[in-house]
Amino acid sequence: MQGFWADKRVTVTGGAGFLGKHLVKRLERMGAKVFVPRRADYNLTALDACMKCLLEHPCDILIHAAAYYGGIGINVTQPASLYYTNLVMGANLFEAARLTKTGKVVAIGTACSYPGYLEGHLKEEDLWAGPCHASVVNYGLTKKMLAVQAQAYKRQYGLDSIHLILTNLYGPGDSYNPERSHVVAALVRKWVEAEAAQAPSVEVWGTGKPIREFIYVEDCADAILLAAERYNDATMPLNIGTGVGTSIRELAETVHDVTGFRGKLVWNTDKPDGALMKVLDVARLTAVLDGWTAPTNLRDGLAKTVAWYRAHKEEADAKW
Ligand SMILES: NC(=O)c1ccc[n+]([C@@H]2O[C@H](COP(=O)([O-])OP(=O)(O)OC[C@H]3O[C@@H](n4cnc5c(N)ncnc54)[C@H](OP(=O)(O)O)[C@@H]3O)[C@@H](O)[C@H]2O)c1
Secondary structure, three states: OHHHHOOOEEEEEOOOOHHHHHHHHHHHHOOOEEEOOOOOOOOOOOHHHHHHHHHHOOOOEEEEOOOOOOOHHHHHHOHHHHHHHHHHHHHHHHHHHHHOOOOEEEEEEEHHHOEOOOOEEEOHHHHHOOOEOHHHHHHHHHHHHHHHHHHHHHHHHOOEEEEEEEOEEEOOOOOOOOOOOOHHHHHHHHHHHHHHOOOOEEEEEOOOOOEEOEEEHHHHHHHHHHHHHHOOOOOOOEEEOOOOOEEHHHHHHHHHHHHOOOOEEEEEOOOOOOOOEEEEOOHHHHHHOOOOOOOOOHHHHHHHHHHHHHHOHHHHHHOO
16 A cells, blocks of 8 residues: 555545544555645635645545534534535535546545435445435435535546445544534543543443444544545445444443443433444445455454543543
8 A cells, every 4th residue: 555655645634633633644654745624724615715725735636534513413403504514515625626637536425324214234335225314414415415426527527536435433533522422432431431430320322222333443544545545436435334233232331341430331211222223334345455354343442442532531522
């Protein structure tokens, strides 16, 4: 992989974010010339800013990892902001990429784009098999539009791009802010705080039965860069995940073990569960990446995450 990236000019939108930082670290290590447009300098919702970014920093590969999103709360309180920011940012970046003759766009998508009412291992072909889940439609659909735009821009302008569909990430650098955090970060914070407070118990919502998939952020960054190097089909998205389903109960119990918290785990079954199973099919990913599978198992990934969180609690709790 080193050879491919050496001296490549790579722009990473969202490069200062949770995933983006891990991408940038790897790219720099492999000799790429990386540019990260920050929102304060290049608000990518404006076409002018996208043009300015790509004209001032022409690139061989544009990794679009910027997004405005969060957990269920922000989907309820800011549906219009999620919709507008992500839709317009993606549309304008693609347009600027073709106008500036950018080599290849790597669009970072999300499993929230999959039909919300399909269960089981989700294949790339299933992307259009039904509507997004109502709770994430304003975010999921805008990311899905990037897959449509990739096909249209390839057909009409010959712009090379790929669309990568990511499952849930966790790991060092995530947001642990309750307004924003996802399930792993929320559980890690709860347990670490319960342990520090010597609390007798910790409450978790639901029955713990739903099955979800979690990929360690560093594994995900590796897979994205391998896919950027080897995958070129603008007409077919590519899933990035582990293919391994984990129940919320198993996740919670593993966090419990890893933090060393000895209090009781209490399930609040009055709270809703959500879809029963949501796991990506990774057959295409494994084929494209010559047998690659995510090397970090959940327990090891959580141990690294908890250690990082303990060392960076203040910064992690404040991160949007
Ligand atoms: N985390 C997950 O579990 C997960 C799962 C599936 C898919 N994804 C996707 O993976 C990507 C990275 O997610 P993440 O968790 O790393 O996100 P994050 O930590 O929230 O970082 C997002 C970045 O986007 C940038 N951004 C937002 N609005 C912008 C704007 N208007 N103009 C320019 N930049 C803007 C921000 O830049 P500044 O720092 O300069 O403000 C921020 O650093 C996203 O596309 C997300 O949809 C994430």
